[in-house]
Amino acid sequence: xxxxxxxxxxxIELYPIIALxxxxxxxTILLVWFARADKARLATLARLPxxxxxxxxxxxx
Amino acid sequence: xELTKPLTPEPNAPGSGETVVYDNTIVKFFxxxxxxxxxxxxxxxxxxxxxxxxxDFLAFVPELSYGRLRPLHTNAVIFAFAGNxxxxxxxxxxxxxxxxxxxxxxxxxxxFWGWQFIIVLAAVTLPLGFTSSKEYAELEWxxxxxxxxxxxxxxxxxxxxxxxRRERHMYxxxxxxxxxxxxxxxxxxxxxxALPVSLLKSxxxxxxxxxxxxxxxxxxxxVAFFLTTPFLGIMYYFIPKASGRPIFSYRLSIVHFWxxxxxxxxxxxxHLLYTALxxxxxxxxxxxxxxxxxxxxxxxxxxxxxxxxxxxxxxxDPVLKxxxxxxxxxxxxxxxxxxxxxxxxxxIAHYTDYIVGHVHMAALAWNGGLTFxxxxxxxxxxxxxQLFSVRLANWHFWAMTLGIVFYAVPMYFGGITQSLxxxxxxxxxxxxxxxxxxxxxxxxxxxxxxxxxxxxFTIGALIGIVNLYRTARQGKFLANEEVAVPARIVTxxxxxYWHRMLEGKPIRFAIVTLVVVLVGGIVEFVPxxxxxxxxxxxxxxLPYTPLELEGRDLYIREGCVGCHSQMVRPFRSETERYGQYxxxxxxxxxxxxxxxxxxxxxxxxxxxxxxxxxxxxxHMKEPTSTSPRSLMPAYTWLYERQLDISHTEGKIITLRKxxxxxxxxxxxxxxxxxxxxxxxxxDGLQDAGLKDARADKxxxxxxxxxxxxxxxxxxxxxTTPGAKQ
Numbered sequence: 100x101x102x103x104x105x106x107x108x109x110x111i112e113l114y115p116i117i118a119l120x121x122x123x124x125x126x127t128i129l130l131v132w133f134a135r136a137d138k139a140r141l142a143t144l145a146r147l148p149x150x151x152x153x154x155x156x157x158x159x160x
Numbered sequence: 161x162e163l164t165k166p167l168t169p170e171p172n173a174p175g176s177g178e179t180v181v182y183d184n185t186i187v188k189f190f191x192x193x194x195x196x197x198x199x200x201x202x203x204x205x206x207x208x209x210x211x212x213x214x215x216d217f218l219a220f221v222p223e224l225s226y227g228r229l230r231p232l233h234t235n236a237v238i239f240a241f242a243g244n245x246x247x248x249x250x251x252x253x254x255x256x257x258x259x260x261x262x263x264x265x266x267x268x269x270x271x272f273w274g275w276q277f278i279i280v281l282a283a284v285t286l287p288l289g290f291t292s293s294k295e296y297a298e299l300e301w302x303x304x305x306x307x308x309x310x311x312x313x314x315x316x317x318x319x320x321x322x323x324x325r326r327e328r329h330m331y332x333x334x335x336x337x338x339x340x341x342x343x344x345x346x347x348x349x350x351x352x353x354a355l356p357v358s359l360l361k362s363x364x365x366x367x368x369x370x371x372x373x374x375x376x377x378x379x380x381x382x383v384a385f386f387l388t389t390p391f392l393g394i395m396y397y398f399i400p401k402a403s404g405r406p407i408f409s410y411r412l413s414i415v416h417f418w419x420x421x422x423x424x425x426x427x428x429x430x431h432l433l434y435t436a437l438x439x440x441x442x443x444x445x446x447x448x449x450x451x452x453x454x455x456x457x458x459x460x461x462x463x464x465x466x467x468x469x470x471x472x473x474x475x476x477d478p479v480l481k482x483x484x485x486x487x488x489x490x491x492x493x494x495x496x497x498x499x500x501x502x503x504x505x506x507x508i509a510h511y512t513d514y515i516v517g518h519v520h521m522a523a524l525a526w527n528g529g530l531t532f533x534x535x536x537x538x539x540x541x542x543x544x545x546q547l548f549s550v551r552l553a554n555w556h557f558w559a560m561t562l563g564i565v566f567y568a569v570p571m572y573f574g575g576i577t578q579s580l581x582x583x584x585x586x587x588x589x590x591x592x593x594x595x596x597x598x599x600x601x602x603x604x605x606x607x608x609x610x611x612x613x614x615x616x617f618t619i620g621a622l623i624g625i626v627n628l629y630r631t632a633r634q635g636k637f638l639a640n641e642e643v644a645v646p647a648r649i650v651t652x653x654x655x656x657y658w659h660r661m662l663e664g665k666p667i668r669f670a671i672v673t674l675v676v677v678l679v680g681g682i683v684e685f686v687p688x689x690x691x692x693x694x695x696x697x698x699x700x701x702l703p704y705t706p707l708e709l710e711g712r713d714l715y716i717r718e719g720c721v722g723c724h725s726q727m728v729r730p731f732r733s734e735t736e737r738y739g740q741y742x743x744x745x746x747x748x749x750x751x752x753x754x755x756x757x758x759x760x761x762x763x764x765x766x767x768x769x770x771x772x773x774x775x776x777x778x779h780m781k782e783p784t785s786t787s788p789r790s791l792m793p794a795y796t797w798l799y800e801r802q803l804d805i806s807h808t809e810g811k812i813i814t815l816r817k818x819x820x821x822x823x824x825x826x827x828x829x830x831x832x833x834x835x836x837x838x839x840x841x842x843d844g845l846q847d848a849g850l851k852d853a854r855a856d857k858x859x860x861x862x863x864x865x866x867x868x869x870x871x872x873x874x875x876x877x878x879t880t881p882g883a884k885q
Contacts, residue, residue: 114683117683118683121679121683125418125422125676126419129415129418129419130415132414133411133414133415136411136414141410141411142406142410144329144331144410145400145406145407145409145410146406147257147327147329147331148253148256148257148331148333148396148397148400148401148406149400149401149404149405149406
């Protein structure tokens with residue numbers, strides 16, 4: 100049955116290859132980004148939620 | 161709706177240039193709605209849990225029957241409780257992370273009241289039996305359109321706020337919010353496509369296998385993008401806030417986000433393992449589900465490790481207590497998920513109460529825990545006071561935690577018990593428990609324990625709500641919170657930071673997110689969408705007769721799918737019990753598919769002609785008359801209500817438009833055909849001594865449908881060339 104299903108779609112044999120390429124390239128790009136990120140900058144960004152109400156003009160909390 | 165004014169910069173506050181006024185009123189509205197709908201959802205849950213061991217409980221009201229209340233419970237908890245909690249979290253944190261008031265107060269209000277209106281419509285239509293029967297997407301087409309409109313209002317308001325933000329960088333929580341908005345919009349629209357017959361009745365645009373694939377692509381990703389990504393955003397904001405520490409690894413959060421949204425969308429078919437779905441799609445679902453463990457646990461560890469060095473606070477701070485239980489349960493549920501996606505594990509757990517335990521572990525602890533943590537954090541701050549009672553919060557915490565244990569453990573235990581009983585054989589090769597009912601009756605103590613768990617959880621929630629109410633009463637609500645912020649900063653085009661390319665540009669970010677999410681969906685869905693002409697058609701499978709069609713719609717109205725599957729899996733334990741396993745080609749006229757996801761009663765795909773009409777007639781009137789000690793409720797109203805045939809003609813026309821091969825002009829003969837078949841069944845019943853059988857009652861249509869189920873293949877004579885059976 101599966102063979103029949105697949106036979107009916109033009110170019111179906113390319114689907115797994117496309118899926119694999121997408122998958123591998125996605126994670127490769129992600130890991131490159133990951134490795135290149137600047138540590139000091141990331142530390143500043145991570146503090147963003149902690150800075151958000153420091154300047155409140157009408158709160159003591 | 162710019163509510164800012166110039167402020168003279170103070171010498172000690174470099175960059176200060178403006179004040180911004182956060183809108184706390186809309187946050188308050190969503191907080192109240194979260195608490196109120198939460199209680200409603202939990203109470204309905206308790207009612208239906210009691211019905212499983214005391215089927216006569218509230219049985220006299222059709223609108224309160226198990227089949228109709230179950231979707232109301234799931235919708236109330238997912239869209240009313242968790243939904244309002246998401247908006248509560250987003251409206252509170254987004255303003256603060258963007259250092260900007262919500263884009264438009266009018267859109268905020270429209271969003272709030274529109275969403276509550278949808279919930280009220282659901283609460284009215286579902287008990288009345290207006291349902292598409294697709295899980296977590298049961299609402300009928302006019303409400304679906306309304307949901308799409310209100311969702312766009314939410315997205316518009318959110319993106320508008322992000323566009324006018326005063327903080328250059330979009331913190332990781334915001335990415336999760338954007339992914340939520342975009343993906344839920346796509347999922348909702350694609351899965352809800354249907355052709356209306358009348359104001360509150362429609363037929364799915366997809367049939368059988370395709371409908372199942374689309375539904376579980378939606379169903380699984382509703383879990384992913386409604387119950388996971390927004391709550392991860394909430395986690396990334398509120399854990400640092402409550403602990404006073406930045407997130408453990410911002411680097412990890414970037415990887416977490418992109419890999420989670422990329423992998424999640426592929427995993428839907430793990431809900432359909434061993435069904436008639438093509439095997440390649442099942443395997444794809446399994447592979448991606450197992451990989452999902454990594455981003456899920458990466459996120460969980462990122463949350464928990466943020467508390468390193470601050471674990472002492474968890475002992476005293478209610479916010480962190482609820483957070484930690486929530487994030488830990490997330491870790492447990494996301495470990496279970498990939499394991500349940502392995503075919504051999506799925507073969508045991510699927511269709512049993514194990515899955516019910518699994519989803520409640522996630523819903524009660526992860527969504528519930530994070531929601532209450534958020535409420536305990538936000539309410540004292542918005543009402544400028546301290547929490548009324550830490551002691552009461554501790555009582556809530558323990559009632560909730562024990563409630564979850566009392567709920568989940570019996571379900572795990574009961575699920576495995578039932579599955580092993582289904583699969584147990586005697587030495588002579590016959591089933592040890594040939595009567596399905598035996599396997600259900602064994603679970604009654606587990607069902608009672610589950611109800612106790614539900615009560616504990618709800619009592620805890622009520623204690624929490626009282627505590628929050630008293631907190632609000634002792635404080636003073638600050639509707640507009642004025643905060644000094646730095647002047648808007650113009651980002652230089654290139655400043656050397658790679659992810660800035662996306663973070664500085666919300667629209668670009670949104671487009672990339674959408675592409676990442678769509679890739680998985682398209683690769684998986686397109687081949688199956690094209691399968692239509694390739695699903696091995698079985699020549700003997702014919703469209704339903706008008707009476708069977710009406711019966712099927714009644715089956716949908718009563719929510720029979722909540723307890724009965726229609727999918728015999730290719731296991732000997734199932735073919736022995738039910739008959740031949742289900743084939744993809746048997747469902748080509750099923751709009752919607754009714755494969756189901758849980759068996760509290762037996763599978764019904766091969767029930768056709770298994771019993772005589774009189775058996776069904778007696779069974780649905782008084783289930784214990786044919787099946788002693790049965791837990792099925794009686795459906796007495798089906799014997800009193802006249803079958804509504806005013807839309808029969810329209811239904812035939814609608815289905816033909818969708819591709820069902822009813823001959824031209826058949827619609828004009830449909831009612832006559834229906835009446836003829838109904839008379840035949842009623843006459844047969846009268847001959848069998850059931851003198852109260854009337855041809856025009858609803859029960860006759862249901863019997864006609866049930867007697868048709870799975871019988872086409874029994875009459876199999878020939879198949880289309882190439883189709884293997």
